[in-house]
Amino acid sequence: MKTTPSKKLRKPTNGLEPPVDGDSARWNLRLYVAGQTPRSLTAFKNLKDICEEYLKGQYHIEVIDLMENPTLARGDQILAIPTLVRKLPQPIRKIIGDLSNTERVLVGLDIKPR
Amino acid sequence: MIRQNSRNRSKPLESLRKERTGIPGFDEITRGGLPAGRPTLICGGAGAGKTLFATEFLVRGATLFDEPGVFMSFEESEEELATNVASLGFDLKQLIADKKLVLDYVFIERSEIEETGEYDLEALFLRLGHAIDSIGAKRVVLDTLEALFSALPNEAIIRAELRRLFRWLKEKGVTAVITCERGEGTLTRYGLEEYVADCVILLDHRVQNQISTRRMRIVKYRGTSHGTNEYPFLLDEKGFSVLPITSLGLAHKAPTEHTSSGVPRLDTMLEGRGFYRGSSILVSGTAGTGKSTLGAHFIEAACKRGEKALFFAFEESQDQIIRNMRSVGIDLERFVKKGLLKFHNARPSAWGLEVHLAVIHKEISDFAPSVVVIDPITNFLAVGDAPETKSMLTRLIDFLKTRQITGMFTSLTSSGTNIEDSEVGVSSLMDVWILVKNIESNGERNRGLYILKARGMAHSNQVREFLLTDHGIELIDAYVGSEGVLMGSARSSQLARERAAEIDRQLLTERKQRELQRKQELYEAQLMALKGQYETERDAILRDLDEDERRRKVMADERLQIARLRRADNGEVQFQGDGARKARKGTVR
Numbered sequence: 001m002k003t004t005p006s007k008k009l010r011k012p013t014n015g016l017e018p019p020v021d022g023d024s025a026r027w028n029l030r031l032y033v034a035g036q037t038p039r040s041l042t043a044f045k046n047l048k049d050i051c052e053e054y055l056k057g058q059y060h061i062e063v064i065d066l067m068e069n070p071t072l073a074r075g076d077q078i079l080a081i082p083t084l085v086r087k088l089p090q091p092i093r094k095i096i097g098d099l100s101n102t103e104r105v106l107v108g109l110d111i112k113p114r
Numbered sequence: 115m116i117r118q119n120s121r122n123r124s125k126p127l128e129s130l131r132k133e134r135t136g137i138p139g140f141d142e143i144t145r146g147g148l149p150a151g152r153p154t155l156i157c158g159g160a161g162a163g164k165t166l167f168a169t170e171f172l173v174r175g176a177t178l179f180d181e182p183g184v185f186m187s188f189e190e191s192e193e194e195l196a197t198n199v200a201s202l203g204f205d206l207k208q209l210i211a212d213k214k215l216v217l218d219y220v221f222i223e224r225s226e227i228e229e230t231g232e233y234d235l236e237a238l239f240l241r242l243g244h245a246i247d248s249i250g251a252k253r254v255v256l257d258t259l260e261a262l263f264s265a266l267p268n269e270a271i272i273r274a275e276l277r278r279l280f281r282w283l284k285e286k287g288v289t290a291v292i293t294c295e296r297g298e299g300t301l302t303r304y305g306l307e308e309y310v311a312d313c314v315i316l317l318d319h320r321v322q323n324q325i326s327t328r329r330m331r332i333v334k335y336r337g338t339s340h341g342t343n344e345y346p347f348l349l350d351e352k353g354f355s356v357l358p359i360t361s362l363g364l365a366h367k368a369p370t371e372h373t374s375s376g377v378p379r380l381d382t383m384l385e386g387r388g389f390y391r392g393s394s395i396l397v398s399g400t401a402g403t404g405k406s407t408l409g410a411h412f413i414e415a416a417c418k419r420g421e422k423a424l425f426f427a428f429e430e431s432q433d434q435i436i437r438n439m440r441s442v443g444i445d446l447e448r449f450v451k452k453g454l455l456k457f458h459n460a461r462p463s464a465w466g467l468e469v470h471l472a473v474i475h476k477e478i479s480d481f482a483p484s485v486v487v488i489d490p491i492t493n494f495l496a497v498g499d500a501p502e503t504k505s506m507l508t509r510l511i512d513f514l515k516t517r518q519i520t521g522m523f524t525s526l527t528s529s530g531t532n533i534e535d536s537e538v539g540v541s542s543l544m545d546v547w548i549l550v551k552n553i554e555s556n557g558e559r560n561r562g563l564y565i566l567k568a569r570g571m572a573h574s575n576q577v578r579e580f581l582l583t584d585h586g587i588e589l590i591d592a593y594v595g596s597e598g599v600l601m602g603s604a605r606s607s608q609l610a611r612e613r614a615a616e617i618d619r620q621l622l623t624e625r626k627q628r629e630l631q632r633k634q635e636l637y638e639a640q641l642m643a644l645k646g647q648y649e650t651e652r653d654a655i656l657r658d659l660d661e662d663e664r665r666r667k668v669m670a671d672e673r674l675q676i677a678r679l680r681r682a683d684n685g686e687v688q689f690q691g692d693g694a695r696k697a698r699k700g701t702v703r
Binding site: 032046067071077078080082091092094095096098099105107108 | 218220221222226227228229230231232233234235236237238240241243244262265266
């Protein structure tokens with residue numbers, strides 16, 4: 001699944017595409033959602049905005065819809081929706097919620113020191 | 115997911131359907147099992163057996179009732195779980211391979227998680243929903259759901275989501291078991307009982323006087339009657355077993371056939387037939403009065419008839435009992451080898467009362483004996499107090515009676531207390547009460563046995579002396595006579611005295627008879643002598659008479675001679691000659 005390109009990625013309303021692919025990106029992020037709920041869309045938009053601002057050109061976002069692939073929840077131990085998983089750089093970090101608190105997202109992604 | 119199954123909500127509930135757990139005893143106290151299609155809360159402290167209960171619920175469901183299950187674990191990994199229950203003979207991996215079970219380990223590391231706004235636990239629902247659908251699960255276990263509270267920071271969200279989860283589970287129609295840690299003063303630490311209102315079961319692991327007992331109680335079971343007591347349960351090599359040991363009421367049958375006590379003369383005292391089958395017999399007495407030996411006799415008699423017997427020994431080991439009983443001529447070992455006799459030896463302090471009862475129950479159910487000896491019941495007082503012990507024994511007696519097992523209970527009466535005090539206070543429960551006591555008199559102790567009561571029997575009211583010989587117990591009539599009731603050497607010496615007097619009387623009679631004999635002999639001798647004398651005298655007289663006759667004849671001859679010579683008339687002379695001839699003929703010569 002890791003190599004699957006983001007087919008399930010819904011086009012965000014602002015139409016931004018991830019600038020790099022998953023293999024070469026320094027920041028490999030995975031967003032777990034369950035259906036196109038407003039919260040999921042909000043989360044994706046928030047994530048996109050943060051990445052564009054802080055990680056421009058170095059990130060790759062993969063959106064996984066658990067409604068379609070419920071088995072994938074097991075691999076990353078996902079409980080909460082939405083959950084953002086930082087696969088790279090190591091170690092794995094998980095950020096739950098709609099990512100509306102930018103400050104905490106940055107801390108969670110170790111972009112800002114705690 | 116909710117919307118998919120929402121039609122279930124309007125389905126009318128005729129009466130509560132129950133789902134059997136397959137856990138021995140549990141389905142009995144719940145009258146059928148857990149509420150089908152509803153969540154049940156299992157709460158208890160650490161090590162109370164929650165996970166095991168939940169696992170067994172799933173495993174038995176899959177193996178006995180062909181109901182697949184999902185185990186969602188928040189605490190132990192798949193590997194750990196499989197290993198933990200392997201010792202109980204549950205092969206989780208095989209069940210998983212057979213698509214009877216799905217194990218899903220939910221692991222959340224708090225330190226990895228950052229909360230950044232609103233979220234829900236839809237992923238958990240999806241995971242669970244997927245697992246349920248993948249094998250068509252009917253049973254679900256969530257162990258321990260409360261781990262969520264420590265894993266996720268926002269308690270309000272968790273609570274809302276849990277409420278939704280329980281509703282969702284109901285709508286899914288799965289029978290769910292949710293385990294919870296017991297809280298301080300509340301059933302669960304996070305108050306989950308608020309959400310799961312259908313069935314709440316409390317597991318408890320109590321330590322009293324350093325003895326631990328596991329108990330279970332159904333705190334709540336909506337829409338059904340259930341046992342409300344605390345039931346002890348066991349976790350052993352066969353898993354979880356609940357023991358619904360309550361007084362089952364007094365509805366047991368009363369058989370009329372008899373079973374021998376193993377001591378022929380004791381049977382004689384009981385109308386010659388022994389105890390009623392299925393009755394309970396109390397043998398009480400002070401130390402060393404032969405209570406255990408009576409028990410051994412009882413068992414020997416049963417085994418000789420080919421019946422099975424179970425010996426619960428709380429004081430001695432099996433080998434010790436076998437050795438000791440051999441010294442009084444009772445060979446129990448051969449019955450053990452034949453599989454007719456089973457010993458269960460345990461120190462009373464090994465477990466709590468309830469567990470003892472549970473173990474006794476289990477042993478009896480497994481072995482199905484017709485005769486049971488419990489030696490002694492008074493040792494249970496070391497574990498529980500008198501009311502507890504009495505309650506336990508009541509339930510045990512009821513259990514034996516419903517199975518028509520004849521039970522013999524020995525009870526040690528400590529010297530100094532009233533001998534007719536059965537210590538545990540169970541005498542009123544017993545059908546037959548045999549009292550063995552040391553009777554102390556004339557500087558010695560002797561064993562006396564009497565039957566204090568025997569329901570439904572015209573039993574002997576005598577005190578018998580009883581001896582332990584190398585061929586078992588022998589009952590002897592106590593001496594009852596002018597000297598009172600005597601036992602032991604007093605009895606023997608009294609008997610000896612009586613024997614001596616008897617011999618004296620006999621000698622006297624013999625002497626008298628001999629005297630009579632002598633007198634008769636004397637008389638006869640005298641008679642002989644007299645007869646001899648008479649004959650002698652008679653002979654002499656006859657000889658004289660003869661002499662006279664001869665002389666007369668001679669004289670007559672002479673006269674005849676003279677007359678012839680004188681030519682005299684001879685008529686008179688002729689007559690005299692005839693008379694002489696006649697006289698001679700009468701003589702005995």
